[in-house]
Every structure is written in structure tokens, then in C-alpha cells.
Amino acid sequence: MDIHLTSLLRFILSSSTILLLFLSCCWYKIEAHGEEMIEVEVNSFLPETTCMSSQKGSDYYRNKLQLVDKHGPCSPLGKKNLSIEEILLEDQLRVRSIHSMIGKQFSPRDYKAKIPTKAGYSLKTGNFIVNIGLGTPKKYFWVSIDTGSSLTWIRCQPCSNCSAPTFNPSKSSSYSSISCTSPDCSQLGSNKYNSPQCTNCMYQIHYADTDFSIGNFGREKLTLTSSDVVPSFQFGCGLRNSLGDSTSGLLGLGPKQVSLVSQTAAKFGKVFSYCFPRSASSTGYLAFGNQTGATSSGVKYTQMRALSRLPDNYFVLLMGISVNGQRLNISSSAFTDPGTIIDSGSLVTHLPRSAYNILRAAFQRAMSNYPSAPPTRTLDTCYNLSRNRTVNVPAITLHFEGGTDIQLDPFSGVLFKISAVQYCLAFAPNRDLVDQTIIGNLQQRTYEVIYDVPRGRLGFRAVGVNC
Incomplete structure (x- = not known):
């Protein structure tokens, strides 16, 4: 019995040694060819249900805007119960909107039949938001950031179809309108709304399918951080908005003259950056100029x-x-x-x-x-x-x-x-x-x-x- 057990142990040890040598050889080949996999724990992919505070301290973010995933636990907009699949469909609509602007080879209305939509979908505005101040006295609004749009716009009163917080220009001492004949109005280009009885400049912006925002184009004091204030920022004051979204508008970071990046060129030198958090349960930042x-x-x-x-x-x-x-x-x-x-x-x-x-x-x-x-x-x-x-x-x-x-x-x-x-x-x-x-x-x-x-x-x- 002992002889058989000893032989069995020798066989197991010998087989294990051969197996280890084989695995070591194969692993060596993988490293030699640069084919390195990244081993991670599966539970690391699980989303956190609570918002994780930053580990870098408040001073680090003092001159930066905090970036928040509007679908995550850090969002101030409340739960909308969008599933991951619905968020992906929302993303597909944005991509198709971009494609439609390039090719004009299909009708944007066609994808209403291809992708089911529901009230609350944001077809263009992206999923990261920042909190900006507008007006005098200052009111704060959560808006989406978008490097694919140049025009900044906010839902304004009197507003048609607005569920999110709105800005009231009549209550702000620093708001001013822009005339239709002003060069500032002309820079809107295709986003200029041509009204037959135009007195004040108006804008229009259309997204995928039938979504749009139309309103007045004016000037207002914009507060990004406590030390970064733009006194006469040009933006759209949305009166008619069909985008079913819980944000108050959009912060345009595109390259055109009407964008925030171009309007603040003297202050920030047309340099900005963002850092998206890995998880929706943490926050990132949007920075300008020397804060990047x-x-x-x-x-x-x-x-x-x-x-x-x-x-x-x-x-x-x-x-x-x-x-x-x-x-x-x-x-x-x-x-x-x-x-x-x-x-x-x-x-x-x-x-x-x-x-x-x-x-x-x-x-x-x-x-x-x-x-x-x-x-x-x-x-x-x-x-x-x-x-x-x-x-x-x-x-x-x-x-x-x-x-x-x-x-x-x-x-x-x-x-x-x-x-x-x-x-x-x-x-x-x-x-x-x-x-x-x-x-x-x-x-x-x-x-x-x-x-x-x-x-x-x-x-x-x-x-x-x-x-």
C-alpha cells in the first residue's frame, strides 16, 4: 500500500512539474511577443450605488468645474431609471445624428422606426454635466457639455415644454439682447433663426429626428468658477425646446466663433481639458487655460x-x-x-x-x-x-x-x-x-x-x- 502510494505521489509530482514547465514556457512566449493580458477582478466592474467623494481635496477643484455623469449616483437630476440598454440606444441616436450631418444620405426621421425612443431621452446632449452660474443675481443650472456643439443655450422663461429649471432673463440686471443686424447675430450662421419681423436676434438648432431648440440670442454674465466670470457671454435663451431631457441646457465647447472656447480666448487662450471619471459613482472635471x-x-x-x-x-x-x-x-x-x-x-x-x-x-x-x-x-x-x-x-x-x-x-x-x-x-x-x-x-x-x-x-x- 505504501509502495503504491509513493509511486502515485511521484507520478503526481512529476506530472505537476511538467505542467508547470509547460505553463512557464507558454507565459514566457506571451511576454516575449508583448501579448500581455490584464487580469482584473470581475466585481470591480460592479457600479457603486453611492457617490464617492474626491480624494484630492476641494482646493484641487477650486478653479475647475466638477463633471458629473447625469445617470449616476452623483447626479443632482434625480433617477430617471434608464437602463444600460436605453443609454446605449441614446448613444446610437447621437452617432446617427453626426453621421446624418456628414453624409445627408438618409433621412434622420428614419431612425425613429429603427430605434425605439421614450420621453426623457436626450438625443444630442451627451451624458456629462456641469453646474454653471448665469445672470445677476446669479442662478445655477446643470448643463451638458458637448465638444460637438458650439452654441451654448439654456431653457428660458417663458418656456414651452420645459420640465428642467429655467432662466428668467427679465429677473437679471445683466442680461441684454442682440439685434438682428449685429455682427454677433451673423456669426450664428445656419443656426440663425430668420424671422420676418426680426427685432432681436434669434437662434435655432436642430438635432437628430425632430428635436430642436429655438429662442433669443443674447448676452449675460456667465460664472464658471468663483474666479472665472465671463461678463458678456453670448448664448441662446431657449423658448421652444423639444428635447426631453432633465438638464437645463448645453455648454458648447466646439471650435466655432460662438462657442465658449472662442468667446473666452483672451482669458483662457482657447485651451481646455476634461477628465471623465472611470465610474458613474465618482466625479471628474472640466478645466480652462492654465488650470489644465x-x-x-x-x-x-x-x-x-x-x-x-x-x-x-x-x-x-x-x-x-x-x-x-x-x-x-x-x-x-x-x-x-x-x-x-x-x-x-x-x-x-x-x-x-x-x-x-x-x-x-x-x-x-x-x-x-x-x-x-x-x-x-x-x-x-x-x-x-x-x-x-x-x-x-x-x-x-x-x-x-x-x-x-x-x-x-x-x-x-x-x-x-x-x-x-x-x-x-x-x-x-x-x-x-x-x-x-x-x-x-x-x-x-x-x-x-x-x-x-x-x-x-x-x-x-x-x-x-x-x-
């Missing part, structure tokens, strides 16, 4: 470009994508025409179908040890990780023009948690005739993204988990 990390060490810059068909957006050039250190065989032409939009309001990154198919295939090979899960209407590559304590997430790196390489955060930029049994690749293929690449805010998290407009460059500064 533009001059910090470790910033990786790539060139910014312009596209005449989309003058409200900022463009960069995505050159390629790597998975686990291996550059994917994607033609560079897939991204060069018509360029790559870097967008604050889109959630997931949308790629041309040809590029997405190659990325998905590489991702599926790397995730072959995990059981698949049903797709969503937007994300088609999903896995059931409910029985796993940890998961090896493939490392994905985006390669931009000028040698700027950005490795994505595994918790937000690579895998996106839909439910306890559904974790999906946080990329989507374009489903329209326009093959526009759009970098969403999931892929921008754990970085401060710096817009240096005068120098024509976009920077990424790694900040880690907390902004």
Missing part, C-alpha cells in the same frame, strides 16, 4: 484637424489599433477619410465596419476561454463572466498620428458591463452609409484630454483611476 495639464510632463499630443462638413467638431487621425501588443492588419485608409472625431458626448467608440470586424476577431480570440453572452442592440461581442472571480482582459491600444499611443482602461475602454451576466466589447461598428470613426468617452477615461486649439493639437495625460 497642457504644460505638464507626460502629455502625449497628436495633431487636430478640421472638416468643413462638420465645423462644430474636433478631428484627429487614428492610424491603427493593437490588441495585446499586436498591431492589427487594418488599412490606414479605413480611418483617414473622413478622419476621426474625438467626442465628449458619444459613449462607445464607433469604427468603420471593416476595421471593427478585424478588432472583434482579435478580441474574440483573446477571450476564447470565456463563455459568450447574447449581444445588445448596439454591442455585439459579449461574455458571461458571472462564474469568474477574475478575467484576463485583452490590452487594447489606439495609435494616433505622430506616434501617440493610448492604452485603454480595461474597466471602461475595453469591457463594458451591461448586466451581471453580460460584459461587452466597448466598441461598435458603423451601421450607416457614413463610415465615420468616433472616439467615445468610455475610451477617454483615466486620461485628461487636452484641447490646445491655437497649436492645433490634442493631448492625453494619464491620471489613473481618479481625476
Whole structure:
């Protein structure tokens, strides 16, 4: 009996040694080829139900605007009970709105039939909000930030179809109207509302399907922080608004003359940045001028470009994508025409179908040890990780023009948690005739993204988990 037991133990030990040597050999090969997976705990993807306070202290944010996910526990707007699937559908509407402005190859009304909408959907305004002060005496309003829009507008009284807090210009001593013949009115361009009996300048802005905002274009004192006040800020005072959203308006950060960025050029030098929190249960920031990390060490810059068909957006050039250190065989032409939009309001990154198919295939090979899960209407590559304590997430790196390489955060930029049994690749293929690449805010998290407009460059500064 002892002889048999001894022989058995020798066999087990010998087999274990061979197995360990085999695993060590394979792991060595993976490291040698740069194919390093990122092991993370599955429960790290679980959302927090309470708002986590910043660990950097109030002084750090004194000259920055706090950024809040309007769907998360830090939001002051109250729960709207939008599911993750509904948020993704909302995101798809924004992407299709952008595509419609580029191609004009399909009717925006067509996607009402393709994507079910419900009251409360925000079709254009994005999912991060800041609190700004307006008027004298000052009133505070939560507004969405948007790098894909230049015009700032606020819901105003008397307001048609307004459920969110509204601004009353008649109660402010610092509000003034702008005449129809003023050069300031002319700079609205296509957003100028041509009224037959025009006395005061009016604006109009239309989004996907039938949503719009129309109102007066005027001047008012805008308070960003206690030390950053814009005395005669030009903005839209929305009287007719069809966007069913709980925010009071939109802060336009686009590149056109009417944007906040251009109007504050003398003060901030057309430089701004934001840091999106990794989780909806924490907060980020929006900063201007010398409050950004533009001059910090470790910033990786790539060139910014312009596209005449989309003058409200900022463009960069995505050159390629790597998975686990291996550059994917994607033609560079897939991204060069018509360029790559870097967008604050889109959630997931949308790629041309040809590029997405190659990325998905590489991702599926790397995730072959995990059981698949049903797709969503937007994300088609999903896995059931409910029985796993940890998961090896493939490392994905985006390669931009000028040698700027950005490795994505595994918790937000690579895998996106839909439910306890559904974790999906946080990329989507374009489903329209326009093959526009759009970098969403999931892929921008754990970085401060710096817009240096005068120098024509976009920077990424790694900040880690907390902004």
C-alpha cells in the first residue's frame, strides 16, 4: 500500500512539474511577443450605488468645474431609471445624428422606426454635466457639455415644454439682447433663426429626428468658477425646446466663433481639458487655460484637424489599433477619410465596419476561454463572466498620428458591463452609409484630454483611476 502510494505521489509530482514547465514556457512566449493580458477582478466592474467623494481635496477643484455623469449616483437630476440598454440606444441616436450631418444620405426621421425612443431621452446632449452660474443675481443650472456643439443655450422663461429649471432673463440686471443686424447675430450662421419681423436676434438648432431648440440670442454674465466670470457671454435663451431631457441646457465647447472656447480666448487662450471619471459613482472635471495639464510632463499630443462638413467638431487621425501588443492588419485608409472625431458626448467608440470586424476577431480570440453572452442592440461581442472571480482582459491600444499611443482602461475602454451576466466589447461598428470613426468617452477615461486649439493639437495625460 505504501509502495503504491509513493509511486502515485511521484507520478503526481512529476506530472505537476511538467505542467508547470509547460505553463512557464507558454507565459514566457506571451511576454516575449508583448501579448500581455490584464487580469482584473470581475466585481470591480460592479457600479457603486453611492457617490464617492474626491480624494484630492476641494482646493484641487477650486478653479475647475466638477463633471458629473447625469445617470449616476452623483447626479443632482434625480433617477430617471434608464437602463444600460436605453443609454446605449441614446448613444446610437447621437452617432446617427453626426453621421446624418456628414453624409445627408438618409433621412434622420428614419431612425425613429429603427430605434425605439421614450420621453426623457436626450438625443444630442451627451451624458456629462456641469453646474454653471448665469445672470445677476446669479442662478445655477446643470448643463451638458458637448465638444460637438458650439452654441451654448439654456431653457428660458417663458418656456414651452420645459420640465428642467429655467432662466428668467427679465429677473437679471445683466442680461441684454442682440439685434438682428449685429455682427454677433451673423456669426450664428445656419443656426440663425430668420424671422420676418426680426427685432432681436434669434437662434435655432436642430438635432437628430425632430428635436430642436429655438429662442433669443443674447448676452449675460456667465460664472464658471468663483474666479472665472465671463461678463458678456453670448448664448441662446431657449423658448421652444423639444428635447426631453432633465438638464437645463448645453455648454458648447466646439471650435466655432460662438462657442465658449472662442468667446473666452483672451482669458483662457482657447485651451481646455476634461477628465471623465472611470465610474458613474465618482466625479471628474472640466478645466480652462492654465488650470489644465497642457504644460505638464507626460502629455502625449497628436495633431487636430478640421472638416468643413462638420465645423462644430474636433478631428484627429487614428492610424491603427493593437490588441495585446499586436498591431492589427487594418488599412490606414479605413480611418483617414473622413478622419476621426474625438467626442465628449458619444459613449462607445464607433469604427468603420471593416476595421471593427478585424478588432472583434482579435478580441474574440483573446477571450476564447470565456463563455459568450447574447449581444445588445448596439454591442455585439459579449461574455458571461458571472462564474469568474477574475478575467484576463485583452490590452487594447489606439495609435494616433505622430506616434501617440493610448492604452485603454480595461474597466471602461475595453469591457463594458451591461448586466451581471453580460460584459461587452466597448466598441461598435458603423451601421450607416457614413463610415465615420468616433472616439467615445468610455475610451477617454483615466486620461485628461487636452484641447490646445491655437497649436492645433490634442493631448492625453494619464491620471489613473481618479481625476
